[in-house]
Amino acid sequence: MSASPKPVKVLPLPLSVELRLQQPGLDIQAQFRVLPGRVCAIVGRGGAGKSALLKAAAGLHPALGGRVALGNQAIYDSVARVNLPPHQRRLAWLDSQAHLFPHLSVQSNLEYGLARAPKPVHGPGFDAVTQWLDLRSLFKARPSRLTPAQRFKVALGRALLSAPRAILLDDPLGGVPEHDQPPLLDLLAQVPARSKLPVVLISPRMNEVIRMADDVIVLHEGRMTSGGIATQILSDVSLSTFLEGANAGSVIEGEVKRHDIEWLLSEVDVAGQRVTVPAALHAVGRKVRLKVRARDISLHRDLIEGSSASNQLRGRITQIMLAGENGSYGAVGIELDHLRDAGDFSIQPGVQIWALLTRKSIQQMDLAPGQPCVASFKAMSVAVSGWR
Incomplete structure (x- = not known):
């Protein structure tokens, strides 16, 4: 009887994105690279193309060309004709909607994420994640009975249990009432260090960007206007038009x-x-x-x-x-x-x-x-x- 395969430790890899895409009235072209354990925030006015760019990286929006890679492994490459479907790219996606399965319990939603983790490679343990997010008391509940804050934590837990290679956050706290956001932001801020993965963040709330970002790129009308270390970019008053205006x-x-x-x-x-x-x-x-x-x-x-x-x-x-x-x-x-x-x-x-x-x-x-x-x-x- 052969022994069960041992978990294989896979080193985190940087996420590289260089894409061209379109949406009505806007041509988008941008490139950035995120190292493991770091957070790159994409900021800019509404309608600049931030969410479309992130969705294209995840395979949720068609791209006109470019390349998305984890280390040297392309998951999308228009020249090499590589275009993995979203579920094979292994990029965890978390937005304001949570997207939990309404017919499944909290435990089953979490186990769905765990089942998507490749074998024998293992991500964080089920017990460790559910304990950290304080989810065990909710196991039998259906998503319709959860508060917005609880739905966010379940969605975050499911994403981490899928053992992703990078994490994409598109306004993840947008569906949570403002008074419930601070403790969830505390949890979210721990994710890069806990996972050691590249993280990309989009948020309309500058306090979230200030709290989490290591690097920032500014997108304006589909083009990158600036990029660099977060404290330098967020302190550049010449970019106030694209950032906080009078609050710059x-x-x-x-x-x-x-x-x-x-x-x-x-x-x-x-x-x-x-x-x-x-x-x-x-x-x-x-x-x-x-x-x-x-x-x-x-x-x-x-x-x-x-x-x-x-x-x-x-x-x-x-x-x-x-x-x-x-x-x-x-x-x-x-x-x-x-x-x-x-x-x-x-x-x-x-x-x-x-x-x-x-x-x-x-x-x-x-x-x-x-x-x-x-x-x-x-x-x-x-x-x-x-x-x-």
């Missing part, structure tokens, strides 16, 4: 250093300087991302006293972008100084914030690249997000 600003990473219980405030280290924020529900030592709107930042020549702006960060002006020759405002880029020891500042490349000022203020202060400055803003103007 800077996304910076830091580490929680202390909590002030008396005043319900927290302190976050950013480039060696301290940023005071509203009490953050994150442990000391936790990495976080801070979002500060460019219009909430003021610039000064030196530290100021007697101000309600509790945050004053030293830096140096790197660039000034005016909104047209006769525009009323301009964006000023500031690279933060890095505090090595008490009172000892040096430039730490890469940590940059933006301030949105009137053209009058820029001219009256005679601001110019290379000048030292202090960027100030109130603690209440900072939005704090966990970071994977």
Whole structure:
């Protein structure tokens, strides 16, 4: 009697997408690559072609040409005439609809995902996934009896149990009421580290992108306008038209250093300087991302006293972008100084914030690249997000 084949460990592979496709009134052409354990977010205005691009990668929308590959293995290649059907591409798809089988119980829906996992290759264990998502008490229920949050967790569990090679998320929390979204976003943010798989995310809610994305590409009218590391792209105010408009600003990473219980405030280290924020529900030592709107930042020549702006960060002006020759405002880029020891500042490349000022203020202060400055803003103007 022969022994049962042992599970084969398959190393995660990067997902590469280079596609051309069409939908009514829009030609779409884009390319990106996602490494295992990283999240690439596709952002842009509604109608830019984000969902169509992701569906084409999954085989759910016809493509005019291009290539989709996991490592060196093509799952779609118009030149080589490779076009695997969706179920053979092994790309987990999760959107706002959950798409659970209404005639099956929760347990049977989950087991359907497990049955799709190739043998003898095994993905995460059934018990581990259902325990992590707290689904065991729901096993006998039908999808019609579940809340939107519960349906999302079942759909996520089924996707992971199918042992996919990459995960595609198209507004996965879109069907969940806003007040139920935070704990589900916490779960979703754990997926890249747990699965070690490439993840692609589309979401209209920028807080989800800030929380999850390692890399961001911006899609505008079917074409990529920019792409790169998330904090750099999300902080590029020149892209505000395609991102958050009036809410455009800077996304910076830091580490929680202390909590002030008396005043319900927290302190976050950013480039060696301290940023005071509203009490953050994150442990000391936790990495976080801070979002500060460019219009909430003021610039000064030196530290100021007697101000309600509790945050004053030293830096140096790197660039000034005016909104047209006769525009009323301009964006000023500031690279933060890095505090090595008490009172000892040096430039730490890469940590940059933006301030949105009137053209009058820029001219009256005679601001110019290379000048030292202090960027100030109130603690209440900072939005704090966990970071994977």
